Amino acid sequence: MTRVLFATSEVFPLVKTGGLADVSASLPEALCRLGYDCQILLPGYPAALKAARESGSRRKTRFRYGQYDVSLWQTRLPGTAVTLWLVDCPALFDRAGDSPYQDEEGEDWWDNAHRFHLFGRIGAMLALGQLGLAWRPDIVHCNDWQSALIPVFLADSQDAPKTVFTIHNLAYQGLFSHETSRALGLPDSLWRYEFLEFHGQLSFIKGGLVFSDAITTVSPSYADEIQTPWFGNGLDGLLRHKSSRLHGILNGIDTRQWNPEADPHLEFHYGADYPANKSQCQARLQQELGLEVCGAPLLGFVGRLVEQKGLDWLLGVIKPLLERGCQFALLGSGEHHYQESLKTMVREWPGQCSLTLGYNEGLAHRITAGADIFLMPSRFEPCGLNQMYSLRYGTVPVVHGVGGLNDTVFDPNEETTEQANGFVFREATPDALHAAITRALAAREDRKTWRKLQENGMKGDYSWKNRAGEYAALYRNLITVNDRIYED
Ligand code: ADP
Ligand code: GLC
Secondary structure (H helix, E strand, C coil): CCEEEEECCCECCCECCCHHHHHHHHHHHHHHHCCCEEEEEEECCHHHHHHHHHCCCEEEEEEEECCEEEEEEEEECCCCCCEEEEEECHHHHCCCCCCCCECCCCCECCCHHHHHHHHHHHHHHHHCCCCCCCCCCCEEEEECHHHCCHHHHHCCCCCCCEEEEEECCCCCCCEECHHHHHHCCCCHHHCCCCCCEECCEEEHHHHHHHHCCEEEECCHHHHHHCCCCCCCCCCHHHHHHCHHHEEECCCCCCCCCCCCCCCCCCCCCCECCEHHHHHHHHHHHHHHHCCCCCCCCEEEEEEEECHHHCHHHHHHHHHHHHHCCCEEEEEEEECHHHHHHHHHHHHHCCCCEEEEECCCHHHHHHHHHHCCEEEECCCCCCCCCHHHHHHHCCCEEEEECCHHHHHHCCCCCCCCCCCCCCEEECCCCHHHHHHHHHHHHHHHHCHHHHHHHHHHHHHCCCCHHHHHHHHHHHHHHHHHCCCCHHHC
């Protein structure tokens, strides 16, 4: 049985800031179902250690690494049979608040480089069998910059497992100063633009891109986009150089967590063949949010309030849509100025526009079920999970045609009636977003057209079944082909 160590900085339901957490739970589970022995490695954040203790798990080993007292706990990801390893280092991970990266004021922890450098070191030691455990992986699968140093630390070992690095978001690179690089004890030989140096800074993500045996990203369109200057965040040249090792594999979703037929966050359930209860979900949502219960079109948004998500475009179109009677249900947390602009909007339109700030898993499900239209005007979107959740819940998405949105949402103007499931705008402007929403509103007036769009969305297959198989094929390939990246 092939053994995979899946290193990640977030995993649902223990610690989550975005889609990485969802994928880090559902992909390892899907790989286990395919017969892989996939085990997760996560920093020992307080919430994760608490869950481990409460489930009766024990620490497996304890040792010193430099100045740090480190233990490794072996437990299970709650609600699954998947093994979870926790790197317990109180000095670095025992921090207040729910965020894995920031303090309660929303500032990045000053020592994030130290925190995820240590995580990388321990991940590499585990992979090389240096921690005295009986288990050693054949593949180490790293995700985003927080685990990107593992392939660097494995690169010099002849018997190291093969490494895969997945880019969930190229915009977050883990950039730190040269002094930090020195303080971490990284050798000067790595301080070269071919390795970890990036415009005078230390780049964690380059570790994953340069030293992994294979690179993947979370949709085929994003795999193409990041090789262009527009989407490449300064790394497009490197990615073009690595293009033969770069694969776009579309994310799947957890179809048990996100299932309108049995969602515990909903009072009423429905499915593609019995959609009637969706309107009950809408009425309940309107009551919950203080919106008028009426037949007005309800537009939903759930996500991080950051530039990536196209908040400024959204802010540019909300007012004319409110004027024509639309309702809005917005849920998110993020940058202060977006929060303030949205708050002002809501004050001016009570009963028609609702904003919930903060993280609320249940409400995310209820907006996904209760809205007519789900908005994702992202400037860029590596994959995006919310559009797949809304498709599954018969909520028609309006999206910017980039990344994974381009690969999952199909517009009636571009596709057959059998395929169309949402509305896609291609020009990166608020006017284009407005035009797409207007088309969606017109389609909603025609019951038959709307029903067909909803049905196509609800009947789509967004599960991990085949998509996890693509990772499995990649692992198999890496194990059989015996070249190593540093022989490039
Ligand atoms: P990203 O990872 O870029 O944030 P994704 O669409 O891949 O975008 O995933 C976002 C995930 O985070 C989804 O599961 C979404 O429902 C969830 N989410 C984002 N913001 C919130 C929030 N404020 N409350 C609850 N869930 C949220
Ligand atoms: C990132 C991306 C998002 C993707 C998620 C999971 O956070 O922004 O598009 O769906 O990772 O891969």
